[in-house]
Amino acid sequence: MSEKLRVVLVDDSRSALAKLESVLRALESVEVVGTATDGAMAITVVRQKRPDLVLMDIVMPQLDGIAALRLLRSQQPAVRIAIVSSVGGAASRAGEAFRLGAVQVVAKPFEREQIESLIALELEHKRTAARPRT
């Protein structure tokens, strides 16, 4: 298993993707392996790239982030998904995302430290999961 955390970014805004990528590029422990601009594309990209973590927006055309989260969790339960959305502060939306299995919900606009903290937790999870059970 690769030591780097393999991440897919999903957002219909190129600006949001650019911002997330700039934060993640600065982290040696992360590799952005794919991007998608709606939920339907996210499902294809995740199937192809098999990332450790998906950072996904909610409000998107075609298939929104909540619907994509539901599908991804049922099709590929090992993939961990964090929501990064402007409606992430809405308790009803965040609650729904957590119930569907999101590992974290980050409200936009985010601080760099929030993403770094999320990545640190996910790296720790990856290392723990990779450790052989005795």
Added chain:
Amino acid sequence: MSVKFFGQFLIEQGEIDAGQLREALERMQMRNRALGDLAIAEGLLAWSDAERLNAAQREVDRPFGELAVAKGMLSREDLERLLCRQREQRLPLGEALVELGHLSVTRLGALLDRFKIDQSSIETGQISLPSALTRLRLVPIVLDLLPRFCMRVARLYLKLAPARSQEIDSALAHRVTLDVRGAQYLALGLAADGAVASALAGGISGVARESLDDSLLADGLGEFLNMLAGNAVSALDREGVTAQLEPVRQAVLPPSGHVFDLLATSGRGALVVRVSTLG
């Protein structure tokens, strides 16, 4: 939701107990030096000066440093330097708890995130709204958030006022619209000139302003509107009112609506708010 400080929030969350909070606050008190102490340590003020200023503060509601400048005891440059040093040396509560081993760094990050969501309360702005808009709670929330987000995202100081004309100036060439659906239908339109659009798009994307092409400029402005509306909807959600955001539409504005002028230090824009019960 109630306004609370981070330590109270941590106790409520079961992350620390009151004894640990007290320990952290004591550490902060030891490490966070008062401006007067810093000025004395640098030889800029004598003890007697600081005592006089402390006594004067009981009569006047002004910060210590401002009072010292007003009385000619410190120069403006010295005050700025001291404030900068004070900020640099400041030990926040979270870091104090980490130093004491009561929280891990990663846990602190996650908790700060949750605290921000919990506490992002909304204060309605002081703008007097047309009666058609006062019925909608979302509108004052949007108007309140807009200048704050401009500052936070793009360091753009912006004033907002109801427009005299409902016409949108052709110079405000960058335009985006977003629909909010709930009990009432609300369309929010944002128009900006090149200066405001590039400031917002640059802040949102992290891309240098000179490297923004037209497409990224429009996308960034749209993402800014999405964040603004999303956070307004989140605030409304906390009041028990649910609303849904639609994806942003580029290069259009609502066909009519209430217009607010946006005046930045450099550049300008307009916000268009259209209300309907037909959504």
